Amino acid sequence: MTSSTPPPPPPPPLPVADGLVSAARRNLRGVAHGLTHPSHPPVPPLAGSPRRWRRLVPYVVVFVLTALFLPVTMTMLANEYGVGAWPAGLLAVGQAAPLLMLAHRPLQAWWIVFPAGVLGALVLLAHPQPTQGIWPWPPPTLFCFLFLLLAVALRETRRTTVAVWALTATASLVLHLSVPERSNGSAGLLAIFGALVMVIGAVVRERGVAQRRLAEQETISVAERARRxxxxxxxxxxxxxxxxxxxxxxxxxxxxxxxxxxxxxxxxxxxxxxxxxxxxxxxxxxxxxxxxxxxxxxxxxxxRAPQPGLDRVQQLVEATVRAGLPVELSMAARLPDVPQAVDLSAYRIVQEALANVIRHAPGARTRVSILTDGTHLMVLVVNGLTEKPGSPLEPESSGTGHGLVGMRERVRLTGGTLDTGPLPDGGFRVAARLPLTPVAPAAPEDS
Known part of the structure; x- marks a missing residue:
């Protein structure tokens, strides 16, 4: 008899606790990175606005806030809480001066205001609390924190925003529990109102991000449609x-x-x-x-059908007239030998121009002229204003512009020129000049 070796036992599964610890470490590393590395460049909001006064708005706002809270904070700490002039001035600078950074570096401003606020709360413990005093956050400090939290929510990611609020609320809770007899509600106010303003800021920020992404997608879609x-x-x-x-x-x-x-x-x-x-x-x-x-x-x-040419322009005009568009055709009785590429391109230009008139100026009187000077074939399609109200001539804005793209491509491939544009009386003109002798076409543009 042969003895078989039993298979080795399977490795023990990874304990659930180890997986939770690893996930917690990853999240903590992400939070620490978010708190120390801003997610946006130091560019203020509205920096890309074409109007100069709008680009200056963020700077004016932060300057006004700093000019308001810096003297108010120093005066209140010195007069209401009895802090000396020099300590009050230093605390006011640490708590209010960083507001100048709200426009471009709000996270770095929080790293200055947050320890300055906690230090100010500890300094106030060494002075008797006034009758109407609020601890640990005096009113100016409280409002500075709220503006700061709003700016952080407007610029940073959701994880960083929540981490900033959590640290601020934790400091408020620790100060409240350390000296409960001194605390009289500002700790809770900062946590509640801070959460409210940060939610508002996060909603505004995410809405702006969604709008930017939508605009980018629309730009890409327009470019892709034009390319296609x-x-x-x-x-x-x-x-x-x-x-x-x-x-x-x-x-x-x-x-x-x-x-x-x-x-x-x-x-x-x-x-x-x-x-x-x-x-x-x-x-x-x-x-x-x-x-x-x-x-x-x-x-x-x-x-597989034969390609149309100038000999079928008369049929095209008659079909357009039957469709309800008054068209007049003026065509040279005898045309010289027209190259087949030019013959086909001339027909397609007339066809697309009449189609554009039907779409954008239904009922407008239109004139089609096909002439030659011996060396070039001139194709001219001119229409007036529409006779049907509510259908203005808007070939570029209301349409896709595909017809004009095709015209330009045809004319470029035959070595001719194309001139299109609105007329002073409100109509529209399409004028093509095609050579009757072979000409090297312009190099095609990159798509």
Whole structure:
């Protein structure tokens, strides 16, 4: 018989007490770090305001508080409690002068006022208490603490705020229990009102943080929408330009393949050159069709339809008139040979401009002009004020601006210029100038 070795016993579980001790140590380290390291830079509130008077408000407030409480504290300690002039002055400086730091360093101000307040309470024990005297916190000291706790709650984290209040309330409780016959309620008042002002300050602070985060998210969302719009428009333009280029490449392929049959007596080297040209053209067409398959995610029949051009502007205007928009078309009777990219871009600019008029100025009289000077094609769409009340022309503020983004992208890719903007009479103008000869387009902007 073979004897089997029993498995080793499992390690004993970690005692619950050890886990609680470890958690308590971590929390204490976090509290100690929060009390010694401010969570915000030494920048006063409203420092980022564009108005100078608003940036000066925090400094004015802390200066007024210091100028008010410093002489009041010194006078009350000297006259009401019988403290000597020099001790009263030093205690007043320690308890009221740090109020100047409330705007940018409230936590450091608390580290000065808190021990100065406790020291002042101990100094008052050496003097007879006046009839109307309050111990351990005289009224000026009490109000200094409240303003200080409010400033800490407005700038520091929730953990640090609670720790500051807990230490202040603990000091009040210890002083009250040490000399209960001398204490007459200010210890409890500081704990209660201190908790109240700190809750108010924490609520205001967290609301401000939430608003800042919301504003940041809105800014990011706007930037992302603009970036996505630009990318979508570039993708659409890439699909359309692909169709234009594919047409020319197909013509090159056919011509290269048929050249040896159309032209007799070609040397063998020339025939091989035509075969190489046709093969390269077919390879390019294959690569471009593969790219088009990626761009056309839905593969809809509409994407395979012939791309529109200036020959369909008349139909576009007629459809817009049937939709209820009074449009007049002025178009040159004979246009020179227009490159397909310019032809398509001109049609899309007119289409988007009319769509913007329908959305932002329904019923406004609109004029579409397509002219040429021999070297450039001019596309002009001008509309007046809307004839329907309650629909003001606000192409930039009320709309998303996607149409104008697409227009600018198309014009930039063809090497032209675009001018858009409101008119003095309240209407709007879209003017594009597209070259009829190939021009190197401007480098695309980073998105």
């Amino acid at each position: 719009t630009l990318l979508e428009e570039r993708t659409r333009i890439a699909r359309e330009l692909h169709d234009v280029v594919a047409h020319h490449m197909s013509v090159i392929t056919v011509q290269a393949d048929s050249a040896p049959y159309r032209i007799s007596g070609l040397p063998q080297e020339v025939r091989e050159e035509f075969e190489s040209i046709a093969a390269s053209a077919r390879e390019s067409l294959t690569e471009m069709r593969r790219l088009l398959a990626v761009l056309r995610s839905d593969g809809s029949a509409g994407e």
